[in-house]
Amino acid sequence: MQTEKEDEDDASCEEYVARSDFTGSGTDQLSFSRGDRLLVHAKPSSEWWWAELQGVIGYVPAGYLSQDAAGEEEEDPSIEDPWQDEEYFGNYGTLRLHLEMLSDKSRTEAYRQVILRNSASLSSKRVMDLGCGTGIISLFCAQLARPSMVYAVEASSMAEYTRQLVKQNGCDEVVTVLQGRAEEIELPEQVDVLVSEWMGNCLLFEFMVESVLLARDRWLRDGGTMWPSSAALTLVPCQADSYYAEKMAFWERPYGLDFTPLQPLAQQEFFTKPKFSHIIDPCDCLAAPCDVISLDMYTLQVGDLEQMKGQFHFCVEKSAVFHGFTAWFTVCFKSLEAGGATVELNTGPNSGPTHWKQTLFMLDRPVSVCAGDSISGTIVLQRNPVWRRHMTVTLHWTIKGSTDNPDNAQAGTKSFPMWR
Numbered sequence: 001m002q003t004e005k006e007d008e009d010d011a012s013c014e015e016y017v018a019r020s021d022f023t024g025s026g027t028d029q030l031s032f033s034r035g036d037r038l039l040v041h042a043k044p045s046s047e048w049w050w051a052e053l054q055g056v057i058g059y060v061p062a063g064y065l066s067q068d069a070a071g072e073e074e075e076d077p078s079i080e081d082p083w084q085d086e087e088y089f090g091n092y093g094t095l096r097l098h099l100e101m102l103s104d105k106s107r108t109e110a111y112r113q114v115i116l117r118n119s120a121s122l123s124s125k126r127v128m129d130l131g132c133g134t135g136i137i138s139l140f141c142a143q144l145a146r147p148s149m150v151y152a153v154e155a156s157s158m159a160e161y162t163r164q165l166v167k168q169n170g171c172d173e174v175v176t177v178l179q180g181r182a183e184e185i186e187l188p189e190q191v192d193v194l195v196s197e198w199m200g201n202c203l204l205f206e207f208m209v210e211s212v213l214l215a216r217d218r219w220l221r222d223g224g225t226m227w228p229s230s231a232a233l234t235l236v237p238c239q240a241d242s243y244y245a246e247k248m249a250f251w252e253r254p255y256g257l258d259f260t261p262l263q264p265l266a267q268q269e270f271f272t273k274p275k276f277s278h279i280i281d282p283c284d285c286l287a288a289p290c291d292v293i294s295l296d297m298y299t300l301q302v303g304d305l306e307q308m309k310g311q312f313h314f315c316v317e318k319s320a321v322f323h324g325f326t327a328w329f330t331v332c333f334k335s336l337e338a339g340g341a342t343v344e345l346n347t348g349p350n351s352g353p354t355h356w357k358q359t360l361f362m363l364d365r366p367v368s369v370c371a372g373d374s375i376s377g378t379i380v381l382q383r384n385p386v387w388r389r390h391m392t393v394t395l396h397w398t399i400k401g402s403t404d405n406p407d408n409a410q411a412g413t414k415s416f417p418m419w420r
C-alpha cells in the first residue's frame, strides 16, 4: 500500500523510454540500455535529468529519453540503425575513401614512421590493427618489423581484398585478416599493441574511437601500448574573407542587382553546419591556437564521449574581421621504448596537408576585432543520443575590448550539427 507521500512522489515522477544505450561516466551518471523505462524525478536542467532505473538513481542525458504517448515501446522506424553501419561500412567497401587515405602522405607516412622507429621493439609483439582498411599499417608492421602476429580487423567487404594484399606481399605468415566489427570478433589472445587510424573530422566525428576503447578494454593486455597514445583538438579564432565573400557578400551586387534578401537563406544554408575540408591559411589565425580538448587513450572511457567540454581564452594579435573558429587535431604515438621519441601527426595549418584539412565554424555575423581584444569561452561536443556517429558542436564566446569597459563585451553562442 503506497503512503500519501509515495503517491505524491510518483505523481511528480514521469516515465520515459530510453531511445539509445547510454554509458554513464563518473559516479552520478546512470547507465541504461535502449528500451529501458526510467522514472524521471526531476529536471534540474534541459540537458541532464535526475532519474531512477530499477532502484538506482542518477543523472541521465535528457536527449536519450522519449515519452511515447501510448506507453508501448514504439520503435521509431527511421532509427533502424543508430550507427548507420550499412551505409558506413558500405562506403568503406569501395576504394574511394581508401584511395583518399592512402594518398594522404602526411597521415600514412606518420604511421609508417611509428612502425619504423619502433621496429626493434615490435619484435615478437602481438599487434591489433583496428579498422585496417586495405591493411597498410599491418603491411608496414610485417615489412618493417618482426611482430609475432598482426590481427588486421576490418568490418567492411574490403577485408577480402585485404587478405589478397597480405598474400600478394608475402605477409600472410605474420598478418591475419579478420572480417568483422572489432566489438564482435574474437582474437585467440590479448595483444601488446593496439594501433588504429580512427580519427574523423573534428577528431571525433564518426565516433570510431568508441570501437577502439571497447577493443582496448577487451583485447589490450595490461601495460600494452595504444597507438595513437593521445589526441588533442585545437581551436583558433579566424578570418575567412574568401569563404564569406563567396557565400554571403556575393548576394550584395550580382550583375548590378541587389540580391541581399537572399542573405538570410545563405546564412542558413552555408553557415549552419561546419565546413569540413576547409584550408585555413596561417595568416587567417587571429590569435595563437590553443588545445581545447585532450584525450588520453589509456584512460578515456566510452561514457566520456557523450559530452566533451573545453575552454579557451584567445588574445587577438591583429585587427581583422572575426568570421569564425577553425578546428583541427593532433595525435601522438608514444615510443615502445621508455624515453624514445614520440611521433606526432598534426593536421593543422603549419603542418603538411592531410585529407582531413581543417573544420571551419562560421559565426552568423562577422565581428571586427582589434589587436589586444580577448575572445574567451567554451566549446562543447555533445554526442547525438540517437545517431551515434554524429555530434553537435556548441561554441560560447565573449569578446572584450582591451580598452572598452566590460559592459561593452560582446557575447555569442552557436550550435553546429555534425550532421544530424
Ligand SMILES: NC(=[NH2+])NCCC[C@H]1O[C@@H](n2cnc3c(N)ncnc32)[C@H](O)[C@@H]1O
Residues within 6 Å of the ligand: 089, 092, 101, 130, 131, 132, 133, 134, 153, 154, 155, 156, 158, 180, 181, 182, 183, 197, 198, 199, 200, 201, 206, 208, 211
Ligand atoms: N579514420 C577514419 N575516420 N576512418 C579510417 C578508418 C576506417 C576503417 O576502419 C573500418 N572500421 C571502422 N570501425 C570499425 C569497427 N568497429 N570494426 C572494424 N572495422 C572498422 C572501416 O570499415 C574502414 O575501413
